[in-house]
Amino acid sequence: MVLSTVNINDKTVAYEQLIHDFKSLLKKNNLKFTIQREVILGTLYSSNEHLTPESLHHLIKEKYPDLKTGIATVYRTLSLLEESAMVTSLSFGAQGKKYELGAKHHHDHLICTECGEITEFVDEQIEERQHKIADSLGFLMSDHSMQIYGICKKCQNKSINN
Amino acid sequence: MVLSTVNINDKTVAYEQLIHDFKSLLKKNNLKFTIQREVILGTLYSSNEHLTPESLHHLIKEKYPDLKTGIATVYRTLSLLEESAMVTSLSFGAQGKKYELGAKHHHDHLICTECGEITEFVDEQIEERQHKIADSLGFLMSDHSMQIYGICKKCQNKSINN
DNA sequence: GTCGCTGCAAAGTCTTTGCAGAGAG
DNA sequence: CTCTCTGCAAAGACTTTGCAGCGAC
DSSP states (O other): OGGGGOOOGGGHHHHHHHHHHHHHHHHHTTOOOOHHHHHHHHHHHHOOSOBOHHHHHHHHHHHOTTSOOOHHHHHHHHHHHHHTTSEEEEEOSSSOEEEEESSSOOOEEEEETTTOOEEEEOOHHHHHHHHHHHHHTTOEEEEEEEEEEEEOHHHHHHHHHO | OGGGGOOOGGGHHHHHHHHHHHHHHHHHTTOOOOHHHHHHHHHHHHOOSOBOHHHHHHHHHHHOTTSOOOHHHHHHHHHHHHHTTSEEEEEOSSSOEEEEESSSOOOEEEEETTTOOEEEEOOHHHHHHHHHHHHHTTOEEEEEEEEEEEEOHHHHHHHHHO
């Protein structure tokens, strides 16, 4: 079992749940639970970052150098996970698509246009308004995403000091 | 003058303004006002769609068959316009980047996951909350984008009838 | 005239696909 | 055992870039 080390603080229980859900999903679709799929989900889980396919691949190579994981498998698994709504993707600017685990609570994003850092937030008022807007336009809402672009505190300070 | 036909209803005045702004921008940066750039801006202006570089290129070829416009120039001009905030881009799902004129009023998007149609809306309450959120997190907000995904009325009816 | 712009085609990126062998169930 | 997965490399899709001639100013 490759992922026995993924006991990060109190996240362990949630992780078990996640794997369980993943296995159900796979079984339902006659797909197999492979080490690669486990490692990809686990790495997404243990990372607090929003990862590109490439950075995810890189992380996996670092953590599990013996397991030769191809970038193609990362793409394939991310598509699979996204299709089943276990992860969500975010794409902005020139930079590519970034993925994050969707099983966490829902949230929106603040994106720093200087350093690319992504901060998460949730606002109940906005969530509520979104539903109302979709309803009023006869739209059957399934999901939404919101990004606020600007300059984070860190980068603001940086430019003051220069 | 290639674009003498771009007198769409009452939009004429705004278009003149747009071209004026574009010319200023170009002059400021020692860039030239070429027919291609004019046509690209004009086509974006006269289209109510959100266009991909490719569909924009296609539209231009249709409208101005004599003007050989290369896709490379479309990309170059869109980058230029985006950099100067005259157009904004939107990317979602597997589909590529879509561009729209940013000079119009600000708005957010409802995106149909069935047919890809994009509907625009504005909601003052949400706009206001966004500013408050950015402020409270020490973030210097410059822009934002919000997308609501779901199924539009048309596609809902379609699936009922099948 | 000068210097930036354009179309073309070639080169990059990023992502997907075909295939033969490996591995889960 | 069967049938799906995987890594690899090749193919695709989308964008960018280099270059020589063209055109705005």
